[in-house]
Amino acid sequence: MTGGLSTYLVILIAGWMATDVWRLLGVAFSVRLNAESPVLKWVRAVSTALVAGLIAKLVIYAPGELADVALWVRLSAVAAGCAAYLAAGGNVFAGVVAAEAMLLGGILFLT
Amino acid sequence: MSLPGLVLFCSFFGFGAFARAMGFSMGEAVFTSGVVWALPGQVVLFSGLADGAHLAAAFVAVTLTAVRLLPLTVAILPLMRRDRQSWISQYFLAHFVAVTVWVESMRRFNDMEHAERIPFFLGLSLTVVPLNLLATALGHAASATVPPAASAALLFLTPIYFILSMTSAARARADHLAMGLGLALGPVFYRLAPGLDLLWTGLVGGTLAWLAGRAMERRR
Structure with a gap:
């Protein structure tokens, strides 16, 4: 994987540098970027798909103790979160609370 | 707060x-x-x-x-x-x-x-x-x-927070398409190429969504 590099060095290279190169470029750019340019639209689509893939992975191949919760409970909790988010007019906090309530309810009462 | x-x-x-x-x-x-x-x-x-x-x-x-x-x-x-x-x-x-x-x-x-x-x-x-x-x-x-x-x-906080904040940030049809493709492809590429899975999911799903978004814009 990352050879003998210490984890902190790996975090600095693949975390800090990989992220802050864009903030630094933002300092260097003096013109306003057009967020609707084809390149930036492509980047937005790629990063959206990448993070969506991460979400699916975290739910289906869940880490740690979440892996011990039945898959259908995890999926129902996601559905409950999305439903509450929509019902509350796009409130992220309401969605998170509903999803967590569904997950804990599922763990405590249904399995 | x-x-x-x-x-x-x-x-x-x-x-x-x-x-x-x-x-x-x-x-x-x-x-x-x-x-x-x-x-x-x-x-x-x-x-x-x-x-x-x-x-x-x-x-x-x-x-x-x-x-x-x-x-x-x-x-x-x-x-x-x-x-x-x-x-x-x-x-x-x-x-x-x-x-x-x-x-x-x-x-x-x-x-x-x-x-x-x-x-x-x-x-x-x-x-x-x-x-x-x-x-x-x-x-x-x-x-x-x-x-x-x-x-x-x-x-469970991380995936649910990400999916909801991503939904609230999605505006264009290409964003929703990229989300759907990413959700579908993520687990597939995880089986095919663990370690490179997120990269492939992003590049394949994102590029497809971007192309489809362009095609839909042209047709209008």
């Missing part, structure tokens, strides 16, 4: 729990929150490293999630930078650019003199960042001590 602030605190708390589940120490988790300060990149980084991703693959995946910070930085810095301010002190400001602080600052900058903006931005950043470093540490510590059900709930 405001509602966006509370949601952010919860999500960094969740990141701390996630970091522990992936085998990272509390120090490594807090360090990452501080130097990266962009949650998707942090989770992509730890997820990739835990799957044995090569350093270069982890770098590319993280950097793809961070390009979105470029237009945010370009939009906010001219509103607060001073004449002949050195690039290093401008970079110091830019390091704190991430969605929550950006949205709040852009909103408040309207009713502010130019000279008041840097103090406001720094005051907000230097409150929000340490609070979320604390959240990371607390999440890491809590997931080690609470019962398994609570620990599972903490690990």
Whole structure:
């Protein structure tokens, strides 16, 4: 994987540098970027798909103790979160609370 | 604490729990929150490293999630930078650019003199960042001590927060398509190419969504 590099060095290279190169470029750019340019639209689509893939992975191949919760409970909790988010007019906090309530309810009462 | 602030605190708390589940120490988790300060990149980084991703693959995946910070930085810095301010002190400001602080600052900058903006931005950043470093540490510590059900709930914070905040940020049809394709392809590529899975999911799903979005725009 990352050879003998210490984890902190790996975090600095693949975390800090990989992220802050864009903030630094933002300092260097003096013109306003057009967020609707084809390149930036492509980047937005790629990063959206990448993070969506991460979400699916975290739910289906869940880490740690979440892996011990039945898959259908995890999926129902996601559905409950999305439903509450929509019902509350796009409130992220309401969605998170509903999803967590569904997950804990599922763990405590249904399995 | 405001509602966006509370949601952010919860999500960094969740990141701390996630970091522990992936085998990272509390120090490594807090360090990452501080130097990266962009949650998707942090989770992509730890997820990739835990799957044995090569350093270069982890770098590319993280950097793809961070390009979105470029237009945010370009939009906010001219509103607060001073004449002949050195690039290093401008970079110091830019390091704190991430969605929550950006949205709040852009909103408040309207009713502010130019000279008041840097103090406001720094005051907000230097409150929000340490609070979320604390959240990371607390999440890491809590997931080690609470019962398994609570620990599972903490690990669930990251995916549910991401999916909802992503839905609320999606505007164009290509965004929704990219989300759907990413959700479908993520588990497939995880089986095919663990370590490179997020990269492939992003490149394939994102490019397809982008192409479809262009085709739909043309037809209109």
